[in-house]
Amino acid sequence: MSRIARLPIYFLLVVPWTVQSQSRKISPADHYDVAPPEIVCPANTTVVADSTGTAYLGEFLPVRVVDESTSSPFIMQSPVPCTLLKVQDEAYLVTLIAIDDNHNAAACSFRVTIKSAGSRQQAAATPTKAEDGM
Numbered sequence: 311m312s313r314i315a316r317l318p319i320y321f322l323l324v325v326p327w328t329v330q331s332q333s334r335k336i337s338p339a340d341h342y343d344v345a346p347p348e349i350v351c352p353a354n355t356t357v358v359a360d361s362t363g364t365a366y367l368g369e370f371l372p373v374r375v376v377d378e379s380t381s382s383p384f385i386m387q388s389p390v391p392c393t394l395l396k397v398q399d400e401a402y403l404v405t406l407i408a409i410d411d412n413h414n415a416a417a418c419s420f421r422v423t424i425k426s427a428g429s430r431q432q433a434a435a436t437p438t439k440a441e442d443g444m
Contacts, residue, residue, distance in 0.1 A: 347408040347410050348375065348376045351418035355423070359397045371406075384408070385408055386409070387405070400423065405418070
């Protein structure tokens with residue numbers, strides 16, 4: 311009986327020692343990523359509206375995104391893809407945000423101009439990228 315009574319006490323004494331021995335101190339040599347990713351947006355673009363005067367915003371990808379600690383940072387777009395664009399608004403500011411695994415973020419923006427279907431000749435001179443990334 312005396313052995314069984316000592317076992318729980320033995321485990322209680324060992325567990326704190328084990329947990330304490332596995333903890334480590336942070337040394338100055340440890341590196342913590344605090345630098346945001348580098349992101350480069352595409353150039354301003356123009357989309358042509360349909361006969362109702364609307365068009366859907368496509369999904370745009372950055373021209374380049376680089377981070378020192380994450381091989382492929384998470385990319386978000388605002389406004390989101392498939393947002394309905396209206397001719398009367400003329401232009402929209404699209405922002406791409408890159409977030410790395412350490413929650414550092416960087417953003418870039420570009421303008422999406424919407425032209426009515428009647429002004430097709432004018433829009434033809436401007437590169438149209440309505441389907442980029444889709």
